[in-house]
Amino acid sequence: MKEFVPAGADLELRGIRKEFPSFTAIENLDLHIPAGEFFALLGPSGCGKTTTLRIIAGLEEPTSGQVLLGGQDITFTKPHERPVNTVFQSYALFPHMSIIENVAFGLRRKKIADPLAKAMDALNMVELGHVAERRPQQLSGGQQQRVALARALVNRPSLLLLDEPLGALDLKLRRQMQIELKAIQMEVGLTFLHVTHDQEEAMDMADTVAVMNKGRIEQMGAPEALYERPKTAFVAKFLGQSNLFVGEIADSSSDSLSISVAGNRISVPKARAEKQAGKIAIGVRPEKVEFHRTEPAAASHLNILGPGSIRDIRFTGVSNQYLIEIPNVGEVTVFAQNVGISPVIELGEKVWVSFKVEHAFGLADLPVGDEE
Amino acid sequence: MGIAFSSSAPKQSGSPLKSGKIVIALMLPGLLYLGMFFMIPLVSLLVTSVETPDASGAIGMYQYSFDLSSYQHVIVDYAPQIGRSFGFAFVATLIALLISYPLAYFVGIRLRSRPLIQKLTLTLVIAPFFISFLLRTIAWKQIFADDSATMNFIRGLLHLDPSVHFLGTPGAVVWGLVYNFIPFMTLPLYTSLERLDLRYLEAAGDLYASPAAVFRKVTLPLTMPGVISGTLLTFIPITGDYVNASRDFLGGPDTSMIGNMVQADFLQNSDYPSASALSAVLMAVILIIVGVYVKRTGTEDLL
Amino acid sequence: MRKLRLGRLVLPLYSVIALVYLLIPIVYTIAFSFNDSKGRTNTIWQGFTVAKWLDVCARPDICSAVGTSLIISAISTLVATVLGTAMAIALVRYSFRARSLVSLSLFLPMATPEVVMGAGLAGLFFNLGTGYGYTTVILAHIMFCLSFVVVTVKARVQTLDPVLEEAGRDLYANPTAVFWRITFPLLLPGIVSGALLSFALSFDDFIITYFNSGGSVTTFPMYIYIAASKGVPAEANVIASAVFILAIVIVLGTQVASNIRQKRLLAVK
Numbered sequence: 001m002k003e004f005v006p007a008g009a010d011l012e013l014r015g016i017r018k019e020f021p022s023f024t025a026i027e028n029l030d031l032h033i034p035a036g037e038f039f040a041l042l043g044p045s046g047c048g049k050t051t052t053l054r055i056i057a058g059l060e061e062p063t064s065g066q067v068l069l070g071g072q073d074i075t076f077t078k079p080h081e082r083p084v085n086t087v088f089q090s091y092a093l094f095p096h097m098s099i100i101e102n103v104a105f106g107l108r109r110k111k112i113a114d115p116l117a118k119a120m121d122a123l124n125m126v127e128l129g130h131v132a133e134r135r136p137q138q139l140s141g142g143q144q145q146r147v148a149l150a151r152a153l154v155n156r157p158s159l160l161l162l163d164e165p166l167g168a169l170d171l172k173l174r175r176q177m178q179i180e181l182k183a184i185q186m187e188v189g190l191t192f193l194h195v196t197h198d199q200e201e202a203m204d205m206a207d208t209v210a211v212m213n214k215g216r217i218e219q220m221g222a223p224e225a226l227y228e229r230p231k232t233a234f235v236a237k238f239l240g241q242s243n244l245f246v247g248e249i250a251d252s253s254s255d256s257l258s259i260s261v262a263g264n265r266i267s268v269p270k271a272r273a274e275k276q277a278g279k280i281a282i283g284v285r286p287e288k289v290e291f292h293r294t295e296p297a298a299a300s301h302l303n304i305l306g307p308g309s310i311r312d313i314r315f316t317g318v319s320n321q322y323l324i325e326i327p328n329v330g331e332v333t334v335f336a337q338n339v340g341i342s343p344v345i346e347l348g349e350k351v352w353v354s355f356k357v358e359h360a361f362g363l364a365d366l367p368v369g370d371e372e
Numbered sequence: 373m374g375i376a377f378s379s380s381a382p383k384q385s386g387s388p389l390k391s392g393k394i395v396i397a398l399m400l401p402g403l404l405y406l407g408m409f410f411m412i413p414l415v416s417l418l419v420t421s422v423e424t425p426d427a428s429g430a431i432g433m434y435q436y437s438f439d440l441s442s443y444q445h446v447i448v449d450y451a452p453q454i455g456r457s458f459g460f461a462f463v464a465t466l467i468a469l470l471i472s473y474p475l476a477y478f479v480g481i482r483l484r485s486r487p488l489i490q491k492l493t494l495t496l497v498i499a500p501f502f503i504s505f506l507l508r509t510i511a512w513k514q515i516f517a518d519d520s521a522t523m524n525f526i527r528g529l530l531h532l533d534p535s536v537h538f539l540g541t542p543g544a545v546v547w548g549l550v551y552n553f554i555p556f557m558t559l560p561l562y563t564s565l566e567r568l569d570l571r572y573l574e575a576a577g578d579l580y581a582s583p584a585a586v587f588r589k590v591t592l593p594l595t596m597p598g599v600i601s602g603t604l605l606t607f608i609p610i611t612g613d614y615v616n617a618s619r620d621f622l623g624g625p626d627t628s629m630i631g632n633m634v635q636a637d638f639l640q641n642s643d644y645p646s647a648s649a650l651s652a653v654l655m656a657v658i659l660i661i662v663g664v665y666v667k668r669t670g671t672e673d674l675l
Numbered sequence: 676m677r678k679l680r681l682g683r684l685v686l687p688l689y690s691v692i693a694l695v696y697l698l699i700p701i702v703y704t705i706a707f708s709f710n711d712s713k714g715r716t717n718t719i720w721q722g723f724t725v726a727k728w729l730d731v732c733a734r735p736d737i738c739s740a741v742g743t744s745l746i747i748s749a750i751s752t753l754v755a756t757v758l759g760t761a762m763a764i765a766l767v768r769y770s771f772r773a774r775s776l777v778s779l780s781l782f783l784p785m786a787t788p789e790v791v792m793g794a795g796l797a798g799l800f801f802n803l804g805t806g807y808g809y810t811t812v813i814l815a816h817i818m819f820c821l822s823f824v825v826v827t828v829k830a831r832v833q834t835l836d837p838v839l840e841e842a843g844r845d846l847y848a849n850p851t852a853v854f855w856r857i858t859f860p861l862l863l864p865g866i867v868s869g870a871l872l873s874f875a876l877s878f879d880d881f882i883i884t885y886f887n888s889g890g891s892v893t894t895f896p897m898y899i900y901i902a903a904s905k906g907v908p909a910e911a912n913v914i915a916s917a918v919f920i921l922a923i924v925i926v927l928g929t930q931v932a933s934n935i936r937q938k939r940l941l942a943v944k
Contacts, residue, residue, distance in 0.1 A: 058844075059841050079844040079845055086842070088838055088842060090836070092841070096861055105843075105848075106847050109852060110847050395769040397761075398765035399761070402762040409815070410787075410792070410795075410818055420798045471693060474690070475689070475690050488930070499697070499701060500697050500700065502918065502923060503701050503704055504899060504915045505879060505881070506900055508700040511700035511701075517718065551697075608788060609786075609788055609789070612788020612789055615881065630790070634794055635885075635886075638797065638886065651790060651794045654791060655788075658788070
């Protein structure tokens with residue numbers, strides 16, 4: 001294969017703050033991405049993730065804070081002097097140049113020898129060598145996206161930034177590109193920073209995911225860790241779905257604590273709770289919850305709620321989703337994997353729900369609406 | 373002019389506008405130029421308009437002063453020209469609007485399905501622009517000359533007296549003005565109509581509106597910016613025109629406009645204060661009109 | 676049903692009539708360039724000849740007037756295009772205070788009657804004591820062309836997505852390289868349009884030129900105006916027709932060329 005730089009460089013953001021005249025996009029950002037990692041920055045529109053990307057690329061200057069690449073302070077270095085390249089959301093291919101000239105653009109600016117040959121290698125890597133002489137307008141969205149990738153990668157940057165590059169592609173193409181991107185990253189060993197609002201995409205591709213909300217990183221870690229143990233209400237609801245129950249911590253034993261909601265006891269292991277006193281929100285993922293037609297026997301390792309009634313049943317192919325209303329508690333969502341035998345249940349039937357205590361998580365904050 | 377009103381839809385990606393010192397480098401030369409050669413001449417006009425004839429009585433020599441007699445002179449003595457200029461401008465603009473709107477509608481809406489033909493037809497509309505406007509006017513002058521074939525034909529058709537003439541009458545002047553300024557009216561109208569989303573018209577039709585009602589209630593209001601823009605860009609230059617009204621072209625002894633008097637005073641009589649005062653009066657009226665327009669619609673869409 | 680179909684014919688029919696009306700003086704002018712006129716008068720048809728086309732400069736003052744016009748228009752266009760392009764880029768891409776004032780200052784020259792501008796400029800030069808000549812005419816022309824260049828180029832700049840320039844910077848192009856390799860090539864069609872418009876306006880200008888030429892400079896339009904009272908010779912028609920045909924060929928040519936290019940691009944997709 002081709003010799004690329006064995007690994008990318010470490011990226012570090014220290015105390016980054018970005019203020020615009022009318023609002024503050026980034027409050028206070030600290031980030032460390034080890035070299036060679038595929039890192040995803042996940043968040044809803046307006047959370048500041050694109051601004052973060054632009055600050056790293058050099059297209060914006062932070063109001064305060066530092067950007068360090070491989071230990072070097074590049075906070076005020078101009079974008080054309082940084083060893084960082086970006087794959088833009090709209091691809092930004094130059095319409096007045098051929099594909100191969102597009103890919104060779106960066107090489108020519110840096111006066112690298114043999115730009116066309118290297119550009120051709122990069123195009124072949126994304127399997128588009130045959131369109132080298134065409135213009136961007138003649139390519140499909142997926143092809144343009146791959147050209148944009150080749151154009152960035154051919155420069156062997158220490159860090160590659162991807163700004164929602166798959167947003168404009170249809171589902172099937174997107175899945176395909178996710179696999180390809182991940183494969184390329186592992187092959188070339190560069191550091192990738194991928195910005196997206198699609199949580200499935202982030203969890204699928206990234207080694208580490210950082211969830212961003214309103215200019216701050218709320219939680220960061222491996223996808224499974226984030227999913228199985230969200231620490232804030234935002235992460236619990238943004239990454240996948242959650243059932244949340246709020247109450248005063250009433251009871252605590254040596255390894256777990258509980259709240260009481262409408263007479264039902266809900267426990268969470270202390271090791272999985274972000275708070276130990278006061279009002280807490282305890283949650284569980286819908287696929288961890290079961291429902292029963294008869295009241296299950298009480299057990300210390302189970303949280304049992306009910307009785308309630310089935311409000312809605314939805315079939316999504318992979319699973320059945322049940323919405324169960326429990327008086328004075330609220331709505332509980334249950335996902336049941338479609339294994340061929342669906343329980344014959346009707347709307348309005350009386351059911352109880354249960355889930356294992358070890359699957360519960362306790363949040364550091366309360367969901368909006370339940371605050372003091 | 374056509375390209376000045378081309379309808380390319382803006383495609384910004386949403387990045388905030390930049391600021392920096394380079395703006396000064398980009399804007400300054402042009403602004404200085406405008407300041408020097410547009411603003412200052414206007415000020416110079418005002419200064420000249422209040423000058424007073426030199427004590428020596430020599431022609432063309434004036435002293436700085438604050439003498440408003442020139443204004444009194446032009447407003448009183450040139451009242452017919454002033455009235456005529458605005459009258460002609462009003463009539464000519466109205467006729468130009470009535471002629472141009474259907475044409476612009478045809479090209480901007482009906483021809484949308486055939487872009488090449490649309491562009492070619494638009495080129496035909498602005499084609500008169502490519503021939504010297506003096507020669508265009510002379511062409512009409514010769515076509516409507518008292519003894520031309522056209523006039524003989526018309527006189528025969530309408531059983532008119534042989535002494536009936538067209539040239540030299542206000543009608544001829546207005547005819548010339550309309551012809552010469554139609555492109556200025558048509559292009560803003562075209563731009564407005566070309567951008568009109570046809571789905572609005574379809575929705576109106578779907579809601580039981582007759583074609584006339586669709587036009588009155590949907591098309592016309594939505595293309596009003598183009599109408600106003602075209603009206604301004606036609607009316608204002610016409611008020612200052614003098615070629616059409618000149619006796620060497622389509623005018624006669626009773627058709628002189630403001631422009632003719634300014635030219636006569638400035639270039640022939642060396643009566644600079646009068647010429648300047650008249651220009652200032654004209655400019656003042658125009659500034660009022662533009663001011664009203666800007667107040668209502670703001671300055672972003674001006675250019 | 677039939678009523679509807681007839682109704683739909685009204686507009687195209689009207690448009691044809693309107694177009695014919697618009698083209699009458701053009702046809703007349705071109706036709707009379709082939710008139711076998713004797714002397715200066717060119718009002719009565721005396722026979723078809725191409726003699727005037729072949730020997731356009733038989734009257735030397737016509738060709739020298741055209742030459743003067745060409746020089747003045749070329750220089751004015753050059754300066755107006757450079758200044759105007761810079762302003763257009765600044766207006767679209769940068770935020771600065773006094774935006775409204777600048778927009779207004781650029782709009783006013785387009786809305787000001789030529790007599791006012793002509794008299795004003797002439798007055799300025801008179802008060803400065805510079806005398807009249809080539810320079811004053813060129814300075815005047817640059818002034819009124821500037822706004823039109825800005826409007827034309829501005830429209831083109833607005834279609835230029837700034838992300839392309841950001842991509843350039845991201846790919847190691849310094850600001851100079853970004854301008855010459857990305858911004859300028861993409862703006863070029865608009866800049867050329869602006870330059871062509873400026874040239875056309877300058878070449879055809881009469882009123883402002885007349886006020887500021889002082890008698891030593893005669894442009895083509897001035898020649899015609901002065902000749903109007905005595906008789907405009909057919910050679911003037913020849914020149915005007917030639918300019919017209921050239922302009923039409925350029926405009927139609929570029930439209931057809933871009934149409935073909937569009938079709939070829941999309942065909943390969």
